[in-house]
Amino acid sequence: MDQVYIEDISKYVGQEVTVKGWLYNKRSSGKIRFLLIRDGTSFIQAVLSESDVPNKIFQLYDKLTQESSLIVKGVVRKEERSPGGYELSLKDIKIVQIAEEYPITPKPHGITFLMDHRHLWFRSSRQHSILRVRSEVIKACRNYLDERGYVLIDSPILTPAACEGTTTLFETDYFGEKVFLTQSGQLYLEPAAMALGKVYCFGPTFRAEKSKTRRHLLEFWMVEPEVAYAELDDIMELAEDFVSEIVQQVLRTKSKELQSLGRDLRALEKIKPPFPRISYDEAMEILKNKGIDFSWGGDFGAPEEDTISQCFELPVMIHRYPIQVKAFYMEPDPQRPEVALCVDMIAPEGYGEIIGGGQRTASHDYLLKRIKEENLPQEAFRWYLDIRKYGSVPHSGFGMGIERVVAWLCGLEHLREAIPYPRMLYRIYP
RNA sequence: UCCUCAGUAGCUCAAUUGGCAGAGCAUCCGGCUGUUAACCGGAGGGUUGUAGGUUCAAGUCCUACCUGAGGAGCCA
Numbered sequence A: 001m002d003q004v005y006i007e008d009i010s011k012y013v014g015q016e017v018t019v020k021g022w023l024y025n026k027r028s029s030g031k032i033r034f035l036l037i038r039d040g041t042s043f044i045q046a047v048l049s050e051s052d053v054p055n056k057i058f059q060l061y062d063k064l065t066q067e068s069s070l071i072v073k074g075v076v077r078k079e080e081r082s083p084g085g086y087e088l089s090l091k092d093i094k095i096v097q098i099a100e101e102y103p104i105t106p107k108p109h110g111i112t113f114l115m116d117h118r119h120l121w122f123r124s125s126r127q128h129s130i131l132r133v134r135s136e137v138i139k140a141c142r143n144y145l146d147e148r149g150y151v152l153i154d155s156p157i158l159t160p161a162a163c164e165g166t167t168t169l170f171e172t173d174y175f176g177e178k179v180f181l182t183q184s185g186q187l188y189l190e191p192a193a194m195a196l197g198k199v200y201c202f203g204p205t206f207r208a209e210k211s212k213t214r215r216h217l218l219e220f221w222m223v224e225p226e227v228a229y230a231e232l233d234d235i236m237e238l239a240e241d242f243v244s245e246i247v248q249q250v251l252r253t254k255s256k257e258l259q260s261l262g263r264d265l266r267a268l269e270k271i272k273p274p275f276p277r278i279s280y281d282e283a284m285e286i287l288k289n290k291g292i293d294f295s296w297g298g299d300f301g302a303p304e305e306d307t308i309s310q311c312f313e314l315p316v317m318i319h320r321y322p323i324q325v326k327a328f329y330m331e332p333d334p335q336r337p338e339v340a341l342c343v344d345m346i347a348p349e350g351y352g353e354i355i356g357g358g359q360r361t362a363s364h365d366y367l368l369k370r371i372k373e374e375n376l377p378q379e380a381f382r383w384y385l386d387i388r389k390y391g392s393v394p395h396s397g398f399g400m401g402i403e404r405v406v407a408w409l410c411g412l413e414h415l416r417e418a419i420p421y422p423r424m425l426y427r428i429y430p
Numbered sequence B: 001u002c003c004u005c006a007g008u009a010g011c012u013c014a015a016u017u018g019g020c021a022g023a024g025c026a027u028c029c030g031g032c033u034g035u036u037a038a039c040c041g042g043a044g045g046g047u048u049g050u051a052g053g054u055u056c057a058a059g060u061c062c063u064a065c066c067u068g069a070g071g072a073g074c075c076a
Helices: A006-012 A055-062 A112-117 A125-147 A188-196 A230-260 A263-270 A281-287 A302-309 A364-373 A379-386 A402-410
Strands: A018-028 A033-038 A041-049 A067-080 A087-096 A171-174 A176-181 A198-206 A219-228 A277-279 A316-319 A336-340 A342-347 A352-360 A393-401
Touching: A006 A041, A006 A087, A006 A125, A018 A041, A018 A087, A033 A055, A033 A067, A041 A055, A055 A342, A112 A352, A125 A176, A125 A198, A125 A219, A125 A230, A171 A302, A188 A198, A188 A219, A188 A379, A188 A393, A198 A277, A219 A230, A230 A352, A230 A393, A230 A402, A277 A281, A281 A302, A281 A316, A302 A316, A302 A342, A302 A352, A342 A402, A352 A379, A352 A402, A364 A379, A393 A402
Parallel strands: A041 A087, A277 A316
Antiparallel strands: A018 A033, A018 A067, A033 A041, A067 A087, A171 A176, A198 A219, A219 A393, A316 A342, A342 A352, A352 A393
């Protein structure tokens, strides 16, 4: 294809090239006219001079509307007056389609309007940056785990029962049987870890909570490693190394995008192991010193998490929560059976919990006892109990929410911009 | 489910104590040989979310409902 992408334009100075794209904006001063063209990779300003092109081409400017698709030919020049430093002196314009009046003008819009036009909002440069960072975060997760010998195990989306029993699930019909959209692949990953040692899953998860906040989505993506023979300390080490590598890879490859989002890169450059590790009890001490009254046994809410994370520049790992606020499969601490061998990682700057995980119980009898205590359907978990009957070993894993990481790295106000098509309370369109 | 706030032109917003419905952008017409969310002149564009109520008079006050936003609980 006879086409040059704008991101490569600096290699073609002095040459005539073809660019295929869309009109982002246009400006005119009468005899000299400027087209701001985007092609998905970047933007470039193209110039039409009345003295340089046939009148027929020059007049096409008048017809062009925002987001009209066009193929242009022109000579690449270095030009300081042009945004981006390079400019195209146009020789020819071929209009592919004249766009209808485009709803998203280069002026401010409200969030409702933009969310209703999410399919078009992608075309603005801020969204380009966020979507590229998201793509890189996902690539970094896969790179990290693939390079270390983890096997990708795809967990099912349709599941017969709750993974954790606590969260509200989306229900659907399975030929007359009630089934649910998965809220975690973890239960299905544990058998795979017993088979292959180090495994992970990566997929969408669903929570039917009527959450209406900037840090919740009904559908979000989660990466979940699970490791046989790993104990709590091992998985905490993995979590901090994993997060650090992702942050550093994004910094290496997407610093231009982060800067265009106005992100302070210095804060991200500090994200390297070791991360602070505090116990639930120590976290309570911090809260007490900050004047927040909190009684032992409860789970931390957003205000508590924010207060704790503000004390650290790095993500902070809080471990050993009371057993009653955590899921039924958590291994109790042999030194203190009232706390679980679990860990949550709280991102800095108020971005909330990005990782939740821990050590899963290896004991068949303890697991069965917990299933009964939580009134979970025992029959549905028979396969899960089987894993504790045939060569049971300590094993641990965690889940990391992709959108929360993207929001943190990009410095977004709201999770909805961290996923292409957010699914939120009262919003399923587009 | 609960609490708070908002709904006026295609978009973003204004409208004094209840007193003629306004501006910028977008669109259309005209001008400008280096524009930078260009600029300058002109034009068209309205059942003020819906239904009631108070009043000589309601975008503005009251009631109900609808829609959306922010937060709580819950979580990654």
